[in-house]
Amino acid sequence: MKALLNNSVVAEAETDDLVRIEGNWYFPPSAVVEGALTDSLTQYTCAWKGDAQYFNINVEGGALVDGAWSYPKPPRAAVERVGIDFSGYVAFDRAVTVVEA
Numbered sequence: 001m002k003a004l005l006n007n008s009v010v011a012e013a014e015t016d017d018l019v020r021i022e023g024n025w026y027f028p029p030s031a032v033v034e035g036a037l038t039d040s041l042t043q044y045t046c047a048w049k050g051d052a053q054y055f056n057i058n059v060e061g062g063a064l065v066d067g068a069w070s071y072p073k074p075p076r077a078a079v080e081r082v083g084i085d086f087s088g089y090v091a092f093d094r095a096v097t098v099v100e101a
Helices: 076-082
Strands: 002-005 008-012 019-021 024-026 037-046 050-059 062-070 090-092 097-099
Touching: 002 062, 008 050, 008 090, 024 090, 037 062
Parallel strands: none
Antiparallel strands: 002 008, 002 097, 019 024, 037 050, 050 062, 062 090
């Protein structure tokens, strides 16, 4: 799967390496293109996934403020609910297109 912003690849990984949570594909941290994400100051806490880390996306094809997020340290109950440790996995805003590679 590929995550694309304005036709620039932000992340790419095999489908089996991704996690699907609440309709969003979460890519492993190693799948994200180096330098594509920068930390955002936006704060958010999900009732069951915990504290989120937001990122701005910056690629050759454009930029998107708060275009990605992850849960660096989800609670154990969230990991059990999902069935896999998704710590640090990155999901993308709907402005980012996720397609099969």
